[in-house]
Amino acid sequence: MMLNTGLIREVGPVRWAARTFVRQYYKRIARRDHAIRLPSGELLNLPIGSHFGSDVFINAADVDWGSERLLYSMLSGRGAFLDVGANIGYYCLYMVPRASSVVGFEPDPRVWPYLAANVAGREKITIVPCAVGAEKGTASFTLDRVPEGSHLSSTGESGDNRIDVEVVTLDSFVEAKGLAVDAIKIDVEGHDASVIAGSLGVMAGQGPVVLTEAVPDGRLFSLAAKVSYRVFAYVRRVGTTTLNFRELEGGLPSSEATKMLFLVPPGRVDEIRRLAAP
Numbered sequence: 112m113m114l115n116t117g118l119i120r121e122v123g124p125v126r127w128a129a130r131t132f133v134r135q136y137y138k139r140i141a142r143r144d145h146a147i148r149l150p151s152g153e154l155l156n157l158p159i160g161s162h163f164g165s166d167v168f169i170n171a172a173d174v175d176w177g178s179e180r181l182l183y184s185m186l187s188g189r190g191a192f193l194d195v196g197a198n199i200g201y202y203c204l205y206m207v208p209r210a211s212s213v214v215g216f217e218p219d220p221r222v223w224p225y226l227a228a229n230v231a232g233r234e235k236i237t238i239v240p241c242a243v244g245a246e247k248g249t250a251s252f253t254l255d256r257v258p259e260g261s262h263l264s265s266t267g268e269s270g271d272n273r274i275d276v277e278v279v280t281l282d283s284f285v286e287a288k289g290l291a292v293d294a295i296k297i298d299v300e301g302h303d304a305s306v307i308a309g310s311l312g313v314m315a316g317q318g319p320v321v322l323t324e325a326v327p328d329g330r331l332f333s334l335a336a337k338v339s340y341r342v343f344a345y346v347r348r349v350g351t352t353t354l355n356f357r358e359l360e361g362g363l364p365s366s367e368a369t370k371m372l373f374l375v376p377p378g379r380v381d382e383i384r385r386l387a388a389p
Contacts (some may be wrong), residue, residue, distance in 0.1 A: 121352055122169060128168045139337050146173055146324075149185055153204040158225045162257045168253045172205070176354055178371040179205055179344045182294060182322050184386050185379070186210055190293025190319070193281060195243045195306055197258055198222055200229035202296050203236055208236065210293065214284075218242040218252055218276040239284075241277045243299070245308040252276040255300075262300035280309030285317075297323040298371075304330050307374070313375070314338045320383070321374035327359050335374055343383060344369040356387040 119127045136147045138159040145274060146156045149172050157164035161194030166174055173179070179202070186192065186209035193201045199222055207213050214237045217226055230236040242252060242263055251264035254272045264273055265277065285292055292313055297303045303325035313319065315338045325331045327342065335342055342359045346367050375383050 118166075118169065120350075124169075126171075127169060130171070134165050134168050144175075149201075149205050150180060151205050151208050153207060155201060155204050156225070156229050159200065161199055161222070161225060163201070163259045164313055167201055172201075174201070176347075176370045178322055178345060178373070180372070181356075181383070181387055182206070182296065182320065185208060185320050185383065186293055189291070190317075191290045192293060193285075193290075193295045193319075195281070195296065196298040196300075197238065199225045200236075203230060204233075205233055206294070207233060212237070212290070214239060214290075216243050216279075216290075219254065219258045220274075221254070222258045236238055239250065239279070241279050241305045243281060243284075243297075243309065244278045244302065245280065245305040246278070247280055248278050249275055250278045259294055261300050263305075265301075281306065282309055282312040285313050292317050292319045294320045294322070295302055297321065297325070299324075304334060307331070307334050310314070311338055314340060314374075318376040318378065320376070320379060323372050324370070325372055327369065327372060329360055329362075331372070332361065339377055340374045341377065341380055343373040343384055343387075344371065345387075356384075 132175045137143060144156055144158050146154050147168055149155055157168050183206060186206060189211055191212045191214060192206045192210035195217040197203055197217040203213050203215045208257060216239045218241055226238060230238060251273045253262055253264045255261045297306045299306060303323045342360055345354045345356050346369050347354050349366055349368055371382060
């Protein structure tokens with residue numbers, strides 16, 4: 112097992128060692144799944160075959176530098192939460208107590224059994240086995256070695272580990288289902304900006320908060336500007352663990368890093384600043 116020094120630094124060496132030992136016990140000795148209680152109260156099953164499940168456990172359900180907690184605190188309970196790139200259902204279950212409904216989009220068939228088991232019996236959660244992008248249709252989808260790395264295939268990408276998947280846009284899906292959307296999370300391995308491009312109608316018309324793993328580059332800021340959204344993030348200097356929540360107005364210097372970005376409509380800027388304050 113290759114050591115992730117960044118993760119060890121984030122979690123702390125003692126805590127990392129203790130939680131890694133427990134995870135490895137379940138994977139290699141007990142050979143059975145185990146579960147974690149999320150901060151929102153829901154129980155998430157962690158399949159022993161899920162690399163992402165290991166991240167959730169070792170980070171104690173703080174995978175995205177506190178972005179999960181902040182997003183949860185911004186949900187009103189009166190609208191839908193859309194989880195684009197649902198994987199085993201981490202965000203679906205985290206947000207469901209404060210959402211009127213949850214829709215998880217997950218095109219990788221290898222995680223469907225894990226995802227279905229985690230959301231079973233929760234009537235508020237619907238799983239859609241489709242990819243999400245800028246346009247509706249069918250596209251090639253690359254199955255990565257680990258499902259959390261799977262993605263819509265790029266032009267010229269080599270490899271034979273591909274399947275064809277249905278692609279929807281959030282604009283068309285939300286209109287068809289008549290949803291009132293409170294928040295959206297997007298994590299689709301390099302294609303987040305395309306998902307946002309297909310969501311501008313929802314963003315302009317309903318003003319949901321968007322949490323995304325998109326790169327803070329020119330395309331992202333151009334898309335946000337089209338709907339007058341502003342960009343915020345937890346930022347830290349490379350090699351440190353101190354986080355600073357602030358607005359981004361351009362790309363980051365190489366000395367700084369982010370994990371997730373918040374795209375925020377003008378009317379909720381003061382709210383997110385207040386909730387993110389130390």
